[in-house]
Amino acid sequence: MPAAVLELEFIEKEIDLLITRINAAQAEALSLRIAAAYIAGSRSITSTIYSSDKQKLSDLQERAIKRLSAEHFGYIHEFNNTMGEQLKDKARELLQQEKGYKDIADYTRQVLDGSENVVINHVGQTRKIIQIGKDGKLRQVEKTITRPYITNTKAYADMLARTATHTAWEEGRAAQYQKMGFKMWRFAGPIDSRSRPDHAAVVGNVYEYGTPESDLAQQLLHEPNCRHRQIVFFNDPDLDTPQEFYDKQKQKAGLRYDDDSGWVFGDLGDAPKTYPGGVPKPGTDRESLETIIHGHEDKIRNRKTEKGIVFDGDGNVVFEKSGTKNRIVYTDEEVKSFKGRVFTHNHPRSTSFSDADIRTACMTGLKEVRVAGAKRSYVMTMADDSDFNQGLWDDTMKQAVKYHNEEVKGEFLSKIAAGDMTVEEAEFTHWHTIWSRIARDIARVEYTMIEEV
Numbered sequence: 001m002p003a004a005v006l007e008l009e010f011i012e013k014e015i016d017l018l019i020t021r022i023n024a025a026q027a028e029a030l031s032l033r034i035a036a037a038y039i040a041g042s043r044s045i046t047s048t049i050y051s052s053d054k055q056k057l058s059d060l061q062e063r064a065i066k067r068l069s070a071e072h073f074g075y076i077h078e079f080n081n082t083m084g085e086q087l088k089d090k091a092r093e094l095l096q097q098e099k100g101y102k103d104i105a106d107y108t109r110q111v112l113d114g115s116e117n118v119v120i121n122h123v124g125q126t127r128k129i130i131q132i133g134k135d136g137k138l139r140q141v142e143k144t145i146t147r148p149y150i151t152n153t154k155a156y157a158d159m160l161a162r163t164a165t166h167t168a169w170e171e172g173r174a175a176q177y178q179k180m181g182f183k184m185w186r187f188a189g190p191i192d193s194r195s196r197p198d199h200a201a202v203v204g205n206v207y208e209y210g211t212p213e214s215d216l217a218q219q220l221l222h223e224p225n226c227r228h229r230q231i232v233f234f235n236d237p238d239l240d241t242p243q244e245f246y247d248k249q250k251q252k253a254g255l256r257y258d259d260d261s262g263w264v265f266g267d268l269g270d271a272p273k274t275y276p277g278g279v280p281k282p283g284t285d286r287e288s289l290e291t292i293i294h295g296h297e298d299k300i301r302n303r304k305t306e307k308g309i310v311f312d313g314d315g316n317v318v319f320e321k322s323g324t325k326n327r328i329v330y331t332d333e334e335v336k337s338f339k340g341r342v343f344t345h346n347h348p349r350s351t352s353f354s355d356a357d358i359r360t361a362c363m364t365g366l367k368e369v370r371v372a373g374a375k376r377s378y379v380m381t382m383a384d385d386s387d388f389n390q391g392l393w394d395d396t397m398k399q400a401v402k403y404h405n406e407e408v409k410g411e412f413l414s415k416i417a418a419g420d421m422t423v424e425e426a427e428f429t430h431w432h433t434i435w436s437r438i439a440r441d442i443a444r445v446e447y448t449m450i451e452e453v
Contacts (some may be wrong), residue, residue, distance in 0.1 A: 007095065016084065018108075026076050027069075028162055031069045032447075038068065038169070041168065041172025042175050042176035048209070054139075064175065067237075085173055086111070086119065087111060093299070111153065114152040114153045115138065117151065117152050123145055127139055127142070128144065129142075130198075130216050132198045132262070136205060138301055146167070146241075158451055159224055159225060163223075166221070170218070170222070173336050177232055178209050183232055185219075187202045187204065187205045188231045188235040191246075200252075200253065201255060201263040203228065204245075205217070235266075248384065249383065287371075288315070293315065296344070297372035297377065302346075304325065305322060306327065306346055307321070307322045308320065308328045308345035311343075325337075339366075339387070340367050343368075344371070344372055349428070352371060352449070353371055358388075359381070359389040359397075362390055365388060367388075376450065381446065396442060397445075404433075404434045407437075408434050409430075436449075
């Protein structure tokens with residue numbers, strides 16, 4: 001057998017071994033993440049892998065976690081196996097060009113570190129999707145795939161981890177809501193430029209657990225990068241958010257049904273879209289504005305002391321100011337410029353908002369408040385695109401912060417005592433956990449965490 005053939009066989013075996021190891025490591029990490037998210041979503045803290053008495057999971061929890069894990073392991077294996085075949089094809093190509101191991105190793109590193117794309121080509125095959133009709137009814141249909149899926153290892157890993165966590169959390173919430181005796185739930189969450197129009201179309205809709213329509217709506221929450229969630233529907237006007245609230249959000253966003261394309265967001269000529277700090281001048285869309293702000297955040301996220309920046313609706317810097325390791329002090333005159341604008345600042349420890357951050361956002365009437373950290377960034381806005389206001393803090397947020405702060409402290413102290421969490425981990429995730437729960441409970445608040453890669 002020619003030496004080149006033997007060499008290729010050896011390289012292919014090494015690639016297969018590499019993919020097997022990656023699959024095993026990622027599957028283990030993802031299973032722990034799914035289990036933690038499912039339990040956190042159901043709040044069944046006393047019988048989890050984190051509990052001090054190490055009680056076993058319930059049969060319901062075990063079955064749900066195994067099912068979710070199997071579903072997402074399939075995605076892991078498909079991506080990694082495709083990556084492996086791409087590495088083999090490239091190795092074959094390089095050997096034909098009389099290149100050596102170094103070139104193959106360099107390409108492999110580029111794929112693994114995300115600087116080289118991976119192509120998953122299922123063009124011509126069909127997949128099942130959830131389709132939302134003009135009447136808001138959901139149905140499952142088959143759609144032919146028309147283009148390959150191109151991504152990289154970092155982007156795919158980030159998407160899958162975020163989606164798996166969100167999916168497990170929502171499944172846990174559904175199980176807990178039903179256990180508590182609730183029969184109805186409402187599809188809630190943002191209606192903005194980052195939302196899928198078809199997801200936005202069902203925001204505010206109410207479903208009954210166990211029905212086919214509810215099952216399909218739950219599947220929407222499992223779709224990649226979904227930011228929507230379920231909240232309890234009490235069927236009580238004193239407890240439920242009025243339907244008019246959701247209808248106004250859709251109207252503001254220009255959501256409409258197109259006979260050819262389905263649900264779409266209208267352009268600025270159809271309905272006024274709002275952006276942080278007001279409607280930007282022509283050519284400055286939300287994506288461009290986000291890019292401008294994120295560019296400034298990249299310059300401050302690794303600072304050892306805090307620095308704050310205020311932006312207007314066009315992405316112009318209104319003013320910026322430096323502070324100490326833990327705070328920035330503003331004058332009354334400076335605070336007046338916050339109204340209706342975007343404020344970002346860095347946290348040297350990459351932690352989420354403090355209660356003082358959100359209190360300040362409410363008291364000054366910010367449009368959007370952000371934190372840039374070396375590891376994570378955080379964004380909080382109002383779901384209806386209104387400004388933060390003092391009433392929100394006094395009537396809702398203040399009490400919610402107090403409740404969830406005590407709740408999270410108790411949970412984390414138990415985990416630390418059991419050796420399942422370090423003090424550093426608790427300090428790093430404390431406020432993120434609080435704001436995640438507050439955003440889940442208060443439909444008007446939109447909170448996002450972004451992993452910085």
